[in-house]
Amino acid sequence: MSTDFSMLSLMLSMRDTSESMLQKGTARSSQNFEDKAINGLEYICSIFDNVQLLRTIGVIGESNVIYQKLIKGDFGSKLWLATLLLSSRRLLSRIVGLIKTRFRLKNECGNIRTGSTNALRDVLMRKLVARQKSLDQNISLATLELLQNFFYLVILLAEILKLRLSGRQRKVLNICSALSSILGLISSGVGL
Numbered sequence: 580m581s582t583d584f585s586m587l588s589l590m591l592s593m594r595d596t597s598e599s600m601l602q603k604g605t606a607r608s609s610q611n612f613e614d615k616a617i618n619g620l621e622y623i624c625s626i627f628d629n630v631q632l633l634r635t636i637g638v639i640g641e642s643n644v645i646y647q648k649l650i651k652g653d654f655g656s657k658l659w660l661a662t663l664l665l666s667s668r669r670l671l672s673r674i675v676g677l678i679k680t681r682f683r684l685k686n687e688c689g690n691i692r693t694g695s696t697n698a699l700r701d702v703l704m705r706k707l708v709a710r711q712k713s714l715d716q717n718i719s720l721a722t723l724e725l726l727q728n729f730f731y732l733v734i735l736l737a738e739i740l741k742l743r744l745s746g747r748q749r750k751v752l753n754i755c756s757a758l759s760s761i762l763g764l765i766s767s768g769v770g771l
Contacts, residue, residue: 620658620661630645630649653739656738677718678718681711684710685711730752731756734753
């Protein structure tokens with residue numbers, strides 16, 4: 580009976596830890612100025628993402644006024660670059676935190692499996708497995724977003740530094756960034 584109680588208390592503490600990691604983007608942003616600033620910049624720069632995606636799929640052209648002002652302009656490009664770098668750093672630390680939580684949860688699953696078989700253990704195992712799946716999905720979504728940021732960073736650095744990319748290289752980068760955007764939408768359940 581005492582082992583069931585200790586497993587239950589351990590599970591509750593793990594639940595709080597994993598829930599805090601899952602909600603890190605929303606709960607933590609209300610406490611940290613840096614997160615508020617990055618969220619604001621990401622909101623503004625989502626316009627850049629959308630314009631880039633529209634250009635990639637051919638809705639607007641390279642000579643479009645909005646594209647020229649936002650993407651080709653110095654201030655807009657540098658703002659987007661700074662936002663992408665800050666956002667990538669935050670995403671990387673979030674992924675590391677989620678992976679650490681996932682490993683702790685996996686260890687707990689192993690500890691609970693070795694315990695006695697009863698109804699409480701079965702319920703705890705189902706909840707742990709569901710939490711692991713949720714963590715896996717969040718890790719995948721954050722990784723896709725980080726990958727998308729990487730592609731945008733390469734495209735943006737080529738624009739800022741005036742690097743000469745061949746038409747084929749630029750097209751591959753644009754397709755990769757568009758695919759990562761679409762995969763992120765599908766994976767998050769938004770769907771198309």
